[in-house]
Amino acid sequence: MRAPQFVPGAGPFLWLMKHAPPLGFEQVPPGGMCVCAYLFVTRRGQILLGKYADDPQWEALAGLEPERRQTHGWGWTVPATHLKLGEDPREAARRIGEEILRIPKLQYSEPRSEVDFYPSKMAPGEKHYDIWFFVDGTPPKEYELRVPPWYTELSWQDPRTLSATAYARGHEDVVARWLATKSNVVGTGTKTAAR
Numbered sequence: 001m002r003a004p005q006f007v008p009g010a011g012p013f014l015w016l017m018k019h020a021p022p023l024g025f026e027q028v029p030p031g032g033m034c035v036c037a038y039l040f041v042t043r044r045g046q047i048l049l050g051k052y053a054d055d056p057q058w059e060a061l062a063g064l065e066p067e068r069r070q071t072h073g074w075g076w077t078v079p080a081t082h083l084k085l086g087e088d089p090r091e092a093a094r095r096i097g098e099e100i101l102r103i104p105k106l107q108y109s110e111p112r113s114e115v116d117f118y119p120s121k122m123a124p125g126e127k128h129y130d131i132w133f134f135v136d137g138t139p140p141k142e143y144e145l146r147v148p149p150w151y152t153e154l155s156w157q158d159p160r161t162l163s164a165t166a167y168a169r170g171h172e173d174v175v176a177r178w179l180a181t182k183s184n185v186v187g188t189g190t191k192t193a194a195r
Contacts, residue, residue: 031119031126037092037111038080040178041101041137046156047175048101048145049076051168055150061100068169075168076157078175089113089133097137102148109136114177134178 015024041048052073058064063082079100083092089111097106111133120128147154159179164172 029126029129031123031128033129033131035083035131035133036080037083037089037096037133037135038078038174038178039093039096039101039108039135039137040078041097041103041106041139043139043156045160046158048079049155049157049162049171050079050151051076051153053150053152057150061095061150072168073152075171076155076162076166077168077171078178080174083133089135092133093135093137100148100150101154102146103137103139103143105140105143107138111135112181116173132174132177134181 013021013024015021016026016028017024018026020026052058052064052069054066054070054073056066058069059066062080079096081092081096081100083089090108093108093111097103097108112135114132114134116130116132117127120126122128145154145156159175162175166172167175
């Protein structure tokens with residue numbers, strides 16, 4: 001029996017690099033892939049959430065095209081950005097803090113990764129993959145909330161009580177994933193362990 005033949009760049013394993021091993025891909029999956037950083041700025045058990053303004057600055061700030069900001073401007077979103085080619089997730093988080101939120105002296109945690117995949121709207125029958133980097137941010141005590149012009153609202157919200165229907169862009173799932181890794185004080189007063 002003859003061994004299967006593979007064409008370089010068309011293998012079954014996802015490497016996404018020009019010099020991938022012979023059994024690896026060199027192209028993005030047919031359903032697409034996004035690599036994003038999310039910045040969870042926290043204060044007294046609340047997180048900073050925003051609502052998009054229909055501002056063209058979003059394209060340069062986060063790679064957010066007009067259709068998405070118009071479609072999703074109604075609901076709360078976690079401050080986030082797509083990563084630039086070759087960008088470290090730590091630098092992406094700093095871009096969110098300094099350029100998108102404009103919070104000086106913000107303290108950043110190390111990134112933690114999460115992965116999600118779901119049916120692609122743009123390529124029926126295929127899966128879209130998301131790689132998320134979650135970074136926690138702590139503002140200085142003297143920080144006063146100021147709303148940049150590319151947001152219609154920026155507000156401290158309690159993620160444990162905010163309704164899932166109040167979020168846009170599936171950010172309720174992003175927040176739920178983030179919360180699942182945090183130690184919480186539950187109604188009994190005991191701490192739940194972080195997963």
